[in-house]
Amino acid sequence: MKLKNFTDLNAWAVEQWGDAELGDTRRTQRAIAIGVAIAANPQGSLPDMMQGWNEIRAAYRLFAEDDVTHKALIQPHITETKQSATEIKSNVVLFIQDTTELDYTHHRQVKGLGHIGDGKGRGMMLHTCLAVVPLPLNPQILGLAGQIPWLRSQKKDNDNTLVEALPELLRTDGEGEIWAEMVESIGTAPTPQTGSIWVSVGDRGSDIFSYLRRAKALYWHCLVRVTQNRVITKPDATKGYLKAFARSLQPMAEKTVVLRGRNGEPKRQVNLQVAWSQLTIQPPAIGCERKQQPIDGWCIRCWEPEGDLEWILFTTVAVNAREDALMQLDWYATRWLIEEYHKCLKTGCAVEKRQLESASSLVRLLGFFAIVSVRLLQLRQLSRSNSQLKAHEYIPTIMLKVLVARLGLTNCELTLGEFFLAIARLGGFLGRKSDDLPGWQTLWRGWLRLQDMCWAADFITQSV
Structure with a gap:
């Protein structure tokens, strides 16, 4: 984001929603005005954001329009992010994916929500992808590359009545398929000869064979944290299991990292051992993927010799030397930005405190908060860039x-x-x-x- 656009709220809002196709140009102008109001006071209630009763009523009317969808509201931003990622030459763009829960359990009046957590809570799921250029010390956040709100399959509530979830948000495919759907919604990646390398980064939830296969078909690379102890073909052509093989590798490099403090614990510096190897993962023995071709790649393991910290990663980006392994560990460490993004949504924008009457209205409102949260996260990036300029x-x-x-x-x-x-x-x-x-x-x-x-x-x- 350009700093001058950041300081001019109106210009920034026109960039985000000016090309939104909402069925009427007046709705687009209203969306721009609402975007300005939300960005100026993202934690406030809607009455606090708007300048009067007429403005509030106009906002509620917009949230009730069928043509005003979450997808339509974020599409201009998504298009701009993809264009920026495409124009980056001879570099890597990380597309960091993750899912979070939006909890509206205490807002019992909201209609159309689904079950979350252990099934006793009510809310919605949100799968988000951020496009990031992994620059040293200060990653460049290009923007939101995609976002999919969804609901889990319907279940009975505590009083044995069926939850009336919003039909268009219900998932009919397996929940794990959303990782591949996100990549496919963004589209085919550039080839190394014509543009940057696009790498989809995910946590344990992304360790899904069909996701790796479908991403590879679109020329994407993947970097995932391993959770499945898959059958593999080792470099000597013998079969084995991924985790056991990774843990059998001898240390080949060292890396010092600073772990962010969590749950009241202070941050700490740890020295990690690193090892890597080429391998091929075999398709699952059962299910619809069993007849697919194996996938070539590399495993990278880093671990704390006298502690509990361990990452085992699978990557389709070549690891030919120490520098390659350490660089990809830095890529995976950048994944914390998606967690910060969710914090921007829930803390910076108080999205879980919104008290609209239906899930469909909440999803439309999310079309504004999703982009304002990127703006919040980019402020830190701007604060650390070009610090010596006047x-x-x-x-x-x-x-x-x-x-x-x-x-x-x-x-x-x-x-x-x-x-x-x-x-x-x-x-x-x-x-x-x-x-x-x-x-x-x-x-x-x-x-x-x-x-x-x-x-x-x-x-x-x-x-x-």
Whole structure:
């Protein structure tokens, strides 16, 4: 995303929804206005976002229109992301996929939802794909490459009545097929001679033979975390099992990684052993895939010698040297961005707190939040890019003046790096020596505060 477009909400919203085909140009204009309102205050309720009762009613009418679908709302953004991925030459684009649950259990009035979790909760499933260029230290998020909301097969609720799930969101195929469907919805990948290498990255849920086969048919590469102990053909042409074979490999390299803290645990640095080998995975012995051809690839194992950490990955991208193995481990580590995206949806946009009357309206609203969440995540990327450039060349003058005045800064000629650190201070960043660079939540809190102050200053200036 261009920084100037980020600071101009109206221009940004036109880029996202200006080409949306919603059956009427007035609906498209309304979608742009709603996008601006949501991006300006993503955590607020709809009444908080809109400027009055007429605006709220217009938004609710839009969410009830049959032509206003989630797919139609996100399509311009999806098209732009695919175009950006296609234009990247001699490089790799990672398409990071994952599924999350949107929980509306406590909103009992919402009609058309399905079961989630252990079957006692109500909500919907959301499968998302982010396109990312894996640059060192600061991956470039191109945007949303695809998104599929769906519902699990219908079950009886606690009172023994059948849940009335929205029919068009119900999955008729197996849940695991959604990985291949996502790749097929994006389309055929460029060949290495004409463009970048597209690599679909997934966790254990993506270890599905049909997904690997269907992706390969479209010239995609796959990098998946192994969960199935598949039958393989080893380099010496003998048969074996993938996990046992990977664990039999002797260390061939070392890698130091910093693990992000989870569940209250602090981050920690670990030294990992790395090994790899070429192999061929055999099709399943039973099921519709049993007659398919084997798939050639490589396994990469990294593990903590005196700990529990272990990754066993299967990849179709060649691993010919130490650098190849370590690079693909970095690719897989980039998968955390999809988790951050889901956090942007649930925390930054409070998407699970929305209280509309039907699943269809929630899905339409998701057509806005899905893209605003990308914007939230890209703020951190922007804050770490081109930090030495002069801020006044990219940031509106009123923003710089208000920020300098609010924080009492002595230097008015800020660089972009200094500008975003100041934004983070507004969001509560302390900037101690032990602190990492600010994350998207801190930056976003500061950005919203500065945005409100600038609106107030601009209003006062124009009123005088």
